[in-house]
Amino acid sequence: xxxxxxxxTAPTTEGVASRPFPLWRRGxxxxxxxxxxxxxxxxxxxxxxxxxxxxxxxxxxxxxxxAVIYAAFEGYCWPAGQTTAMRLTGSSVQLVDGSxxxxxxxxxxxxxxxxxxxxxxxxxxxxxVWRIAVIAGAVAVxxxxxxxxxxxxxxxxxxxIGSTVVEGGxxxxxxxxxxxxxxxxxxxAPGRAAQNERxxxxxxxxxxxxxxxxxxxxxxIFTEASEFVSDQEFNWGLLTDVGWFPRRGQFDxxxxxxxxxxxxxxxxxVAGPVGIGVAFYLSEYAGDRTQRIVKPLIETLASIPxxxxxxxxxxxxxxxxxxxxxxxxxIFSLLxxxxxxxxxxxxxxxxxxxxxxxxxxxxxxxxxxxxGARKATTALRVVFPAAIxxxxxxxxxxxxxAIGETMVVFIAAGGSGGALFESDPTEPGQTLTAAMASVGxxxxxxxxxxxxxxxLYFLGALLFLATLLLNVASDVIVRRFRQxx
Amino acid sequence: MRGDTFxxxxxxxQPGADRPGQAFYGLISLAVLAAFIMVGAVIWDVVQGSWxxxxxxxxxxxxxxxxxxxxxxxxxQGIRGSxxxxxxxxxxxxxxxxxxxxxxxxATDNVMxxxxxxxxxxxxxxxxxVYGLLGLAVFVQTLKGLTGGDSVISGAxxxxxxxxxxxxxxxxxxxxxxxxxxxxxxxxxxxxxWETIRTQVLPAAMPxxxxxxxxxxxxALGEAAPLLVVGAAGFYTTGNNDFLExxxxxxxxxxxxxxxxxxxxxxxxxxxxxxxxxxxxxxVFLINLVAIIGRARIAKRLGx
Numbered sequence: 001x002x003x004x005x006x007x008x009t010a011p012t013t014e015g016v017a018s019r020p021f022p023l024w025r026r027g028x029x030x031x032x033x034x035x036x037x038x039x040x041x042x043x044x045x046x047x048x049x050x051x052x053x054x055x056x057x058x059x060x061x062x063x064x065x066x067a068v069i070y071a072a073f074e075g076y077c078w079p080a081g082q083t084t085a086m087r088l089t090g091s092s093v094q095l096v097d098g099s100x101x102x103x104x105x106x107x108x109x110x111x112x113x114x115x116x117x118x119x120x121x122x123x124x125x126x127x128x129v130w131r132i133a134v135i136a137g138a139v140a141v142x143x144x145x146x147x148x149x150x151x152x153x154x155x156x157x158x159x160x161i162g163s164t165v166v167e168g169g170x171x172x173x174x175x176x177x178x179x180x181x182x183x184x185x186x187x188x189a190p191g192r193a194a195q196n197e198r199x200x201x202x203x204x205x206x207x208x209x210x211x212x213x214x215x216x217x218x219x220x221i222f223t224e225a226s227e228f229v230s231d232q233e234f235n236w237g238l239l240t241d242v243g244w245f246p247r248r249g250q251f252d253x254x255x256x257x258x259x260x261x262x263x264x265x266x267x268x269x270v271a272g273p274v275g276i277g278v279a280f281y282l283s284e285y286a287g288d289r290t291q292r293i294v295k296p297l298i299e300t301l302a303s304i305p306x307x308x309x310x311x312x313x314x315x316x317x318x319x320x321x322x323x324x325x326x327x328x329x330x331i332f333s334l335l336x337x338x339x340x341x342x343x344x345x346x347x348x349x350x351x352x353x354x355x356x357x358x359x360x361x362x363x364x365x366x367x368x369x370x371x372g373a374r375k376a377t378t379a380l381r382v383v384f385p386a387a388i389x390x391x392x393x394x395x396x397x398x399x400x401x402a403i404g405e406t407m408v409v410f411i412a413a414g415g416s417g418g419a420l421f422e423s424d425p426t427e428p429g430q431t432l433t434a435a436m437a438s439v440g441x442x443x444x445x446x447x448x449x450x451x452x453x454x455x456l457y458f459l460g461a462l463l464f465l466a467t468l469l470l471n472v473a474s475d476v477i478v479r480r481f482r483q484x485x
Numbered sequence: 486m487r488g489d490t491f492x493x494x495x496x497x498x499q500p501g502a503d504r505p506g507q508a509f510y511g512l513i514s515l516a517v518l519a520a521f522i523m524v525g526a527v528i529w530d531v532v533q534g535s536w537x538x539x540x541x542x543x544x545x546x547x548x549x550x551x552x553x554x555x556x557x558x559x560x561x562q563g564i565r566g567s568x569x570x571x572x573x574x575x576x577x578x579x580x581x582x583x584x585x586x587x588x589x590x591x592a593t594d595n596v597m598x599x600x601x602x603x604x605x606x607x608x609x610x611x612x613x614x615v616y617g618l619l620g621l622a623v624f625v626q627t628l629k630g631l632t633g634g635d636s637v638i639s640g641a642x643x644x645x646x647x648x649x650x651x652x653x654x655x656x657x658x659x660x661x662x663x664x665x666x667x668x669x670x671x672x673x674x675x676x677x678x679w680e681t682i683r684t685q686v687l688p689a690a691m692p693x694x695x696x697x698x699x700x701x702x703x704x705a706l707g708e709a710a711p712l713l714v715v716g717a718a719g720f721y722t723t724g725n726n727d728f729l730e731x732x733x734x735x736x737x738x739x740x741x742x743x744x745x746x747x748x749x750x751x752x753x754x755x756x757x758x759x760x761x762x763x764x765x766x767x768x769v770f771l772i773n774l775v776a777i778i779g780r781a782r783i784a785k786r787l788g789x
Contacts, residue, residue, distance in 0.1 A: 045627050192677050199679035200591050206583030207592070207601050210653065213646055214604040217615065220622040277516020285510065294517060301524050303700075303769050305707025307740040308531065308762045311747050315755055316530040343523045350520070376506035397610070404612025406710035407740070411747050433614050433710070440617065440714035456714070460618045464611065471610035 021091040021165040023140060026155075030117075030136060033085035041066035046216070078106035086165075090194050093158070094166045105161045112157040221464055224457035231454060243420040244430050246439055246452040255421045256459070259334055259429035263409055266338025266425065267345050267402040272395060275349025279391075282350075283357035284379045302347035310411030313340035318412075326426050332414025334422075334429040340408040349398040356390020357383055393474040400470035404463065406433040432463050531766060534759025546760055551742075555753045560761050563742035566637055566717075567706055567768070570738055573641035574648060574705045578698050581652030585694075588653070589660040590682055609650040616647045617714030625715055635716030637736035643711050648701035655700070659693025660686060692783040699776035703769045709740035717741045739765045 044065045073084040081092045081100030093101040093109065101109065117135060142156060158164055241250035282294060313336045322329050322336055329335070360383050368378040384391070414428030422429045430438075439456045532539075538546055549559030584601070592598040620643025624632050632638040663686050671681035687694075718735045739761060746758035 042628065042631075046623065048627075192680070196677040196679040199682070200587075203583045203587035203591055206580045207587035209580050209584055210601055210604045210608055210650065213619070213649065214608060216623060217608075217611065217619050220619055221615070224618075224622070274516045274519045277513040278520055281513045281517050285513065294520075297520060297524055299773070300770070301520060303703055303707075303773055304524075304527055305709070305740055305765055305769065307707070307709045307743045307747075308527065308766060311534075311743060311755075311758050311762055312527050312530055314747065315534055315759070316526055343527070346520060346523065374503055374506050376503070376509040380509065400610055404614070406612070406614045406713075407744060410710075410713075411744060433612065436614050436618075437710060437713050440614075440621075440716075457618060460615050464615050467610055467612055468607060471607055475606070 021167050029085045029089045032088050037070050040069050078103040091165050093163045095163050101163050109157050109161050221461045225461035228454035228458040246455050256432050260431040262334045262425045263338040263431050264402045267341035270342025271345035271349045271398050275346050276353050278350040279353035282354045298347050298350050306407040309340045310408045313412035329426045332428040334413050334425040337409045337413035341402050341405045345398045345402050349394045352394035353391045356387040360386040389477050393478045396470050396474040400467045404467050406437050409434040410437040432459050531759050531762045535763045538760040560742045563737050563739040566736045566738040569637050570641040571702050574645045577645040581649050582656045584653045585656035589657050605650050605653050614710040617711035620715045640712050640715050643715050644705040648705050651701045655697025656694045659690040663689045692780045696776045696780050703772045709744050712741050
């Protein structure tokens with residue numbers, strides 16, 4: 001029994017109705033055009049920043065280089081009867097006879113369009129964004145009011161080459177679907193497959209944003225940090241000087257390390273027990289009603305901005321808690337800062353540990369009860385060991401958060417100008433992050449250079465590596481020791 | 486007869502009270518109590534510290550700019566800066582949501598996908614001040630011609646990048662929670678993948694996505710460290726600039742105001758810091774409330 005359906009027929013553009021492109025999508029196309037050009041200009045500037053000397057200037061040359069690159073994209077798209085932006089939004093320029101505009105016609109059309117939409121306002125209005133928007137609006141009105149459908153022209157420039165803008169294009173045209181034989185055939189209606197493909201590409205581009213940001217962070221921090229190390233005034237002896245005074249060229253790292261260590265240890269001494277205790281309570285003991293009270297409480301604690309906790313450290317922790325205990329303590333101390341950071345770290349430790357405990361299957365608990373174990377025994381001997389990987393991950397993430405916390409320490413630990421090596425936590429001190437904040441805030445001009453300012457990036461690189469290491473470690477622990485049930 | 490079925494509870498009722506168990510319960514109750522005290526103490530401290538200002542001239546405090554006279558100084562500039570920042574951060578949310586859609590709906594398991602996943606996870610753990618360094622290099626120095634240097638645009642874009650991983654992770658979780666039967670139903674009716682996402686997956690995931698994005702606004706509003714590095718002013722003086730000039734000129738934000746007030750040596754400014762903290766806390770709690778209520782309403786509308 002021979003099949004009568006010929007599946008080998010090549011896709012054809014015939015029989016596909018050319019739908020006119022709606023006005024609002026033409027507007028979108030124009031916005032896409034502007035954004036695309038801006039993006040290219042940004043990329044040019046960023047490339048220039050990393051490849052050439054950091055000139056700290058977004059000059060006119062960037063715009064021209066971007067224009068050349070954009071023109072190259074245009075030249076690539078014109079033979080298909082599309083502009084670069086049209087290719088992205090899925091439209092094309094069609095002549096009255098149904099064929100697509102060729103490169104020469106496209107060039108002529110784009111030239112006129114460029115003159116009307118960009119060049120004329122640039123010349124007349126000194127390139128004011130709002131006035132360009134007004135012109136675009138006027139053109140939109142012309143397109144809508146003056147319907148010259150007899151010649152197939154819509155916009156003024158379309159009128160000159162006798163064209164109109166339609167949905168889809170040579171590259172985006174779907175094959176004639178033919179008779180529907182399966183569900184996937186339904187998806188091939190004109191324009192829909194192309195729309196799907198465009199959406200996929202746009203989402204992928206959005207997904208790349210995280211990669212781009214990561215690359216930028218790493219490139220930026222490590223280029224600048226290497227400049228600090230290769231600076232003429234720099235020698236490795238500076239890193240073991242008498243203290244951390246960037247303005248005087250003293251960059252003793254041990255001062256910062258011991259400060260960071262104290263703050264982290266004190267913070268975890270608070271957040272570890274409290275966080276894990278709350279997690280035990282929420283996952284093992286709390287009923288529905290108490291959960292509805294305790295959970296929002298933890299969320300509230302998590303939403304308190306760190307700068308408020310900095311104020312809390314010097315206006316509450318210092319006078320109400322520390323002064324009665326240590327009579328000679330000053331208002332700024334690593335201890336107060338550490339306690340403040342501890343309050344901030346509690347919700348992270350609590351929520352990650354609670355998730356870990358909840359992930360322990362109920363069967364394990366039931367088995368434990370079945371053997372006659374009490375609630376506390378079950379929690380400590382069954383749930384805790386089963387969730388230990390998640391709980392250690394929670395503690396590591398807490399440590400990473402405590403190391404990276406800036407504002408509490410910047411406000412409450414003192415030593416904004418610098419600090420001497422100090423191993424007593426009741427004295428003022430300086431951490432990695434607070435030192436960065438001081439340098440960053442203290443410079444009169446952020447674009448300033450000099451070795452004191454470069455130290456900011458050197459510390460940033462250390463901080464980035466430390467937290468990255470901790471985060472990766474917590475990831476590995478969770479994966480390595482995860483019990484598979 | 487009792488002996489027929491074994492009741493494990495009889496094992497638990499050994500002679501003697503469960504002292505270790507009670508001690509353990511006492512300990513974790515103490516932890517919960519400690520968390521309660523922390524929240525209470527922070528709120529009490531802020532309210533008590535700002536009492537003088539909030540009872541006598543709260544409206545003036547909200548509507549005047551900074552002046553050197555403590556009796557007249559206000560945080561109007563900080564509030565305006567924070568609101569502009571929130572607005573710009575919201576504009577960048579589609580990127581984060583788009584990335585989440587790609588990861589959950591389109592991505593196949595390849596090197597690129599794994600790279601994106603790894604970078605998102607790690608970016609979420611990068612300390613906020615490091616984002617400040619990025620903003621300083623990219624927005625303040627490199628793109629000075631566009632952003633105007635240490636302007637509110639630079640600060641807001643830096644914070645937008647800061648919350649990007651949070652938006653991606655929470656949105657991805659919300660999208661993952663949509664049952665696959667929703668998708669199968671749409672495909673069965675002949676919808677393309679994009680049509681399925683737009684009409685089925687996104688509406689169903691909207692409560693979760695909204696919660697995540699709203700919470701990340703709250704996070705952006707409370708961050709001060711990146712702004713400090715990017716070059717936010719504690720306070721600034723300004724003439725009658727038009728909107729575009731303001732966007733590219735000196736700026737501040739509420740958390741920056743708090744930090745500057747707190748760092749002032751004279752104790753009288755501590756009250757201003759507390760009052761500004763109160764404003765920020767109220768703003769952040771309101772945003773959280775909006776997230777909770779919005780989540781509940783949308784969930785109700787979707788009949789779940």
